[in-house]
Amino acid sequence: MNDRAALDLLLEHGPLSRTRIGELTGLSKPTASQLLGRLETAGLVRTTGTVSGGPGPNAQLYEVDPSTGYVAALDVDPDGITAVVADITGRHVGEHHVVADAEGRTATLVTEAVDGALAAAGLRRADLRRTVIGTPGALDPHTGKLRYAPHLPGWHSRTLRDDLAGALGTPVVIENDVNLAAIAEQRRGAAQGCEDFVLLWADEGVGAAIVLGGNLLRGATGGAGEVGYMPMPGAPLARGGPESTCGPDGGGGFQRLVSAPGVLGLAHIHGFHPKTVAEALELALSTPGEGDAVLDELAHRLATGLAAVIAVVDPELVVLSGSVPQAGGERLRALVEAELTGLALPLPRLRMSAVEGSPILIGALQSALADARDAVFDTS
Known part of the structure; x- marks a missing residue:
């Protein structure tokens, strides 16, 4: 001790x-x-x-001594994989990105990303102690299968985790990317010192991480927080089930309304034709009238979904993260808070993410470091 x-x-x-x-x-x-x-x-x-x-x-x-051990953290999305390697002190020593391919060669791409990051640091696979991989969806603890991620070809084998551990030569954890963002927020961001909070992630996809009593709520199949599939008025439901393994991830009602594609659609309705969500909300913030209408409607959509979560979980804090809240900034946050104020619900504090850099990679590194330090620092 x-x-x-x-x-x-x-x-x-x-x-x-x-x-x-x-x-x-x-x-x-x-x-x-x-x-x-x-x-x-x-x-x-x-x-x-x-x-x-x-x-x-x-x-x-x-x-x-930083050379006592190294860990790898990976962020996986439909476009590719980014890998970061850090020493036991948490200092980044290497990074590498690989582009996804249509064949879904999961193990090959993962090892290529990790090997590239290791090479940048002058290290080998044998130097790694732990690897944590952040992906959309959730790994079912009973079947070992990745659910809620039909847009990740090649990631749905029941032996995926064991296959990757064998390829890399380290224990491998596959964790939901939004859960990792919440870990980053709790360690370094707006949720420091908070035991009960919800992180809402609105980006290309939409999800939530629920932390109660300091612990992540995962659910029976790992799918707790998959609020992108939550039914919402005015939006179609997702079909095909969480086991679906191919095709785009359109999510359900909430994702259709507040994801980056949903915000672009809202901007088009009001006469804007941006190419990115950042451009869409920049135009909305700088254009009185129609821009105000975009922001008001987006805030209403976000608040409606959050109200359902708050009614069930009663968190102390809600953290807004992902490209949509980032682009909307403090004005969007204030509008969401105003929409929630006065409802017959508890009103949690509402904060923007305070994590600098990639929350998913930072959370994955924090998780990997915690496990590696428990192993490396055990002098008993």
């Missing part, structure tokens, strides 16, 4: 002296010295310069 406490302090604060580690842990100087000697012998810490502490010799500084 003392070893792990010291390692966590070094990760949090950076290089520390023996005296400072003793102060932060409450250990005596002899015990702190024994601890650091043990960790240094195990190859988990290394010396890294000195610091002046007043009269007498300078104090030796210690840090976690």
Whole structure:
């Protein structure tokens, strides 16, 4: 326990002296010295310069040895796969992107992405301790099959996770991409310190991550939070079932209304003809009249879907994430909040995502690092 406490302090604060580690842990100087000697012998810490502490010799500084382990995080979408490799301290050391192909060569593309990121860092597969892959949809814990993701050809084998683990030579976790965005938000973003929150992701697809008591709610088949399929007035229902394995993912009512394609359709109704959701909402924000109508309708749609979630979950906080809320910014957030105000429902705090960079990759790295550190830092 003392070893792990010291390692966590070094990760949090950076290089520390023996005296400072003793102060932060409450250990005596002899015990702190024994601890650091043990960790240094195990190859988990290394010396890294000195610091002046007043009269007498300078104090030796210690840090976690970043080469004790590496992890890989992957973000998968219909266009391709992005892989990032980080050392045990969380520092990014390599990144690589591969474009998807029509044949759905899943294992080949995953290993190509990981190998490219490893090569950029001068590493090999044997250096990896954990791999976490973020995908749309959800892995059914009973069957091992990816559900709710018909637009990912090649990702629906029941042995997918074992196949990828065998190819990469590391334990592999396949996690819903929106769940990973919520992990990133809880560790680094707007949900820090919050135990009960919902993250609504509105992008090309729409989904939610539900965190209750600090834990992700997954559901019996892993599909908790698949709100893109939620029935909504004025939009058709999705057909084909969550086991569907081919074709586009049109989602259900909610996704048709608030996804990036849905926002483009709304913009067209009001006389705008943008090519991207960012352009659509930029035009809406800068054009009084018709632009206001676009924003008001989008806020109404978002609030209607959120009201259903809030009525069931009663979260303390709702975080808006993905390209649609990002493009709408604070004005869209305020309009959604106004739509929710006055309803006969609890009114949670409503915040924009505060994660810089890719929330999915950041969440995947945080998840992979947590598992890898538990394994690497175990000195028992």
